Amino acid sequence: DAEHLRQISELFLQVVQEETGRPFPEDVYEQLELSIKAVFNSWMGKRAVDYRREFHITPKMANGTAVNVVTMVFGNMGNDCATGVGFTRNPGTGVNEMYGEYLVNAQGEDVVAGIRTPKPVQELSNEMPEIYRQLVDLRNKLESHYKEVQDYEYTIERGVLYCLQTRNGKMNAAAMVKTSVDMVAEGLISKEKALLRINPELLEQLLHPQLDPNNKIPSVAQGLPASPGAACGKCVFDADSAEILGRSGQAVILLREETKPEDIHGFFASQGILTSRGGKTSHAAVVARGMGKACVAGAEDIKIDVRARLAVIGDIHIREGDTITIDGSSGLIYLGRIDTIEPKFSEDLKTLLSWADEYAVIKVHANVDTPERAQLAASYGATGIGLCRTERMFNASDRLPL
Incomplete structure (x- = not known):
């Protein structure tokens, strides 16, 4: 108070x-x-x-930061005020829909810090219908102007909508692929622009295993699916420990009540992030999506005690070093390690890669050791085999002496 x-x-x-x-x-x-x-x-x-x-940002690329000084509006002056964060498209799936979260009678930091769990933006259409209509218009104008998915922040003060800032939205690989293909179909960008907006290294996310949908092991809790993908590792409760264990080669999951910017080094070393507070636009969710790491946020049934190095879910006690699995696509949390399956190429990715072939000046050959891997490489678009170690094709009992 x-x-x-x-x-x-x-x-x-x-x-x-x-x-x-x-x-x-x-x-x-x-x-x-x-x-x-x-x-x-x-x-x-x-x-x-x-x-x-x-991210290998050298002083030649950037060697300082700028400062903007602006007047301020307040979202915490009553119930006709609010603050929110939005994306012009769903950053987890790439679907063209209103996406974001807001809090009534709150300031912006309350949304992104994960201190309070915000509401989905669709609920604003019931609480403040005229403001919601204006927000839809704003979203459409931003994307039409920048021709890129935008991550924007806004404040509602005394029933007036103010757009505070906008920037290109951080998304996982699947969302980047879908938005590229969709925006070409909508006439918003060209095929060449669709290809250039995607970092090739980002596509590696689509080759990572996913949780087996036939898994019968029950989940122990559920939060918000903040960044897709499955991750399994040992629990750690602070960023420093995550960095130490991660750099030593161990797979870790970082558990926090909410994350802060100073936890960034722990993100780099973790397989995934789990928070007990915050929403899909919280700091943890946005950073995890940008890195292509699984994240479950706002798992409110989990009580995290950082000092005791303990997470409690009802009668279940999870201690530092215990193994858990999180599914950033569903928000489900499991004890122990869960089986995974190989990923499949989506139709959107096949379309995008076909466009890449149109512009490519070199062909891609694969390094394979077995007929199965050769078939897989061909299904991924490889035009030939560049290196093949034939001894791998023999069974152990049939290998020829050298």
Whole structure:
């Protein structure tokens, strides 16, 4: 309540006094200058350095960050106010539909931080029908203008809709493929643009195993399917442990109540992410989708105790080091390791690869060791065999001595 917030503010002021040796400045211009410097200095913060190292961003490519100073609107001034995050298409599947989440009487950080579990944007059509209509118009204008799937943020203050920012949306491989094919069919982009918007390395996600749909092992909990794909690993409860174990070659799942930007190094080293709070547009979900990692968010039946290194689901206790499996496509969570199946090429991917063949100036040959692998390579579009180790084709009892 308000009294709690007042006490917290006083504690923050004490921390500033103790850490800087001077009271928090009262001059608003000094506050603004310090804020701008903090953004500039964030370029060398740990999570920023970790991010640039992971994605090979050199100083020649980018060597600093910019600062925008703008006026602010408030989504927490009453029940005719709200804040939300949206995508112009579903970033998990690529389907052309209204997608996003919002909270009434809240600020933007409440949505993306995962502190509160927000509502699906479709519910806004009942709570604020006129605002929802305006939001649909906004979504259509953004995509029509940028000709790319957009990730946008908005605030509703006193019944007025404000678009705060927009950027190209981060999606998994399946969604990137589908949106590329669909946007060509809609006349929004060309085939060449459809190919160039996809990082070839991203397509490797589509070759990863999925959970066996015939699996009979019951799930123990369910959250929101925030980033598709299956992941299995040992539970860890902080990003540092995830990084240490992941770099040592162990498969880990990072469990948090909600993730924060400073957890980024733990994301890089984890097979998947599981949070007990937050929605499909929370920090964990957005970052996981961009990395192609499985994520289940907002699994509210799971009580995560980071200090005790423990997750509790009813009578079930999951301790650090225990193995779990998460399915980012369904939101289901399982104890132990679950069988997986080989992925299949979608019709959208076949279409996209056929366009790539139209522009290709070189052919792709595969390295295979068995007839089965040769057939698989041909089904994936390989035009020949570049390297073949024939000794692999012999059974162990029939191998010829060299």
